Amino acid sequence: MGRSPCCSKEGMNRGAWTAMEDKILTSYIKVHGEGKWRNLPKRAGLKRCGKSCRLRWLNYLRPDIKRGNITRDEEELIVRLHKLLGNRWSLIAGRLPGRTDNEIKNYWNTTLGKRTKTHSSENSPSPPSPPPPPNEHNSSNSVTKTQVIRTKATKCTKALISLIHPPPADHDQDYSSPSIDPLKPQDDHDDDHHQNFLLYHGSYEGQQQEMCNYEPANFLNAALFNNEDAKLDSGFDNIMWVGHQDHSLLQECWTTDSCADHSLDLGSLTFLLDSEEWP
DNA sequence: AACTGACCCAACCGCAGCCCC
DNA sequence: CGGGGCTGCGGTTGGGTCAGT
Structure with missing residues (x-):
């Protein structure tokens, strides 16, 4: 029944690693590099499960591990x-x-x-409420409920034509480039609504554009969406961020379980950590 | 000194996603 | 397209250590 174990447990060492095992693992990885964990123990001559080797390396033996107290x-x-x-x-x-x-x-x-x-x-007198399930991220709630964001990037599924912002003069401009300030509102006259952002997936030359509604938490979530990957996934030319001030045009368009969140660079988003918007 | 409970942290386990055939 | 293997992740466990009695 069920899944077969990742490796046979028979004859395997378990528990704390010895200095000798550490040495063997370290020198093996120095020569052959990381990866192929399943075969590694056999090749290195370790009586350990591949998973265990991986864990030991990643959590303890890696040379770039910082030791000592958390500052x-x-x-x-x-x-x-x-x-x-x-x-x-x-x-x-x-x-x-x-x-x-x-x-x-x-x-x-x-x-x-x-x-x-x-x-x-x-x-607070009441106990903390559990975080909402992932799919409770609907727009009707999202404006007021800012909780832990979903870190799986999500993709817009509904498309609408938007004329909110005119196409740029230069069609070749790369809107995924850092030179475009994603947070800069396109229209600074209406400060009341700048907590929301739009994500366009789209080509200015095409007829179709997709939009998502973001409160700051969602915005960050969307930013997990790697631009290059998103381009590949969506087939659209450009992905850009713009400020938005017309809620009536916003359309709920979140789905779950799509896209990847790799290549995440939260460094560029650290400003959000200081934002008053965070709970 | 001996015992006990709390705490810490390395290691394990099971699941899910991705990739390849 | 589906299935199986591999890898990575998050939750949990268990053994060692330390402080209090």
């Missing part, structure tokens, strides 16, 4: 990223050079989680 800055960043991303430890770890997802997860579970819990119970 105050790191701690602050973890808290903020956790607010933003939830328990996406690998993503959080990606923003903390030298720290592993396991380390951050442990740190959260043992230290920060408790602290946060304590603070929240001090600040």
Whole structure:
């Protein structure tokens, strides 16, 4: 029944790694590189499951692992990223050079989680409500409910023709380039509505454009959507961000389970962490 | 000194997504 | 297109350590 185990457990070492095993694994990876974890133990002569080797390397043996206590800055960043991303430890770890997802997860579970819990119970009489299920991200709620964002990038599925912003004069301009400020509102006259952003997937030369409605959290979520990948996936020429001030034209267009969130660069989005919009 | 409970963290487990055949 | 294998991720566990009694 069920899945076969990743490797035979018979004759395998388990539990804590010995110094000798560490040495063997390290020198093997130095010569052959990472990957092919399944075959690695056999090739390296280790009586360990491939998964175990991978974990040991990633969480402990890698040369770029930072040892020592989590600094105050790191701690602050973890808290903020956790607010933003939830328990996406690998993503959080990606923003903390030298720290592993396991380390951050442990740190959260043992230290920060408790602290946060304590603070929240001090600040509010009712216990914290669980995060909403992923699909509760509908526009009707999203404007008011800013919670942990979905980190799986999502794709617009409904298309509408929009004439909100005129096509740029230069059709060859690359709107995915950093020279375009994604946060700069296109019309600065209506400050009341600048908390929302539009994502266009589309070609200015084409008839079809797609839009998504973003509150800041959703905006960041959308930013996880790697431009190059999105271009490939969607077949559209350009993906750009614009400010938007006409809610009536916004159309709910989120779906789930599409696109990838790799190549994430949260660094360019750190301004959001300081935004008053975050809960 | 011995015991006990709390805490920490490395390691394990199961699941899901991706990729290849 | 479907199935199987591989990899990565997040939740959980268990053993070691430390502080309190």
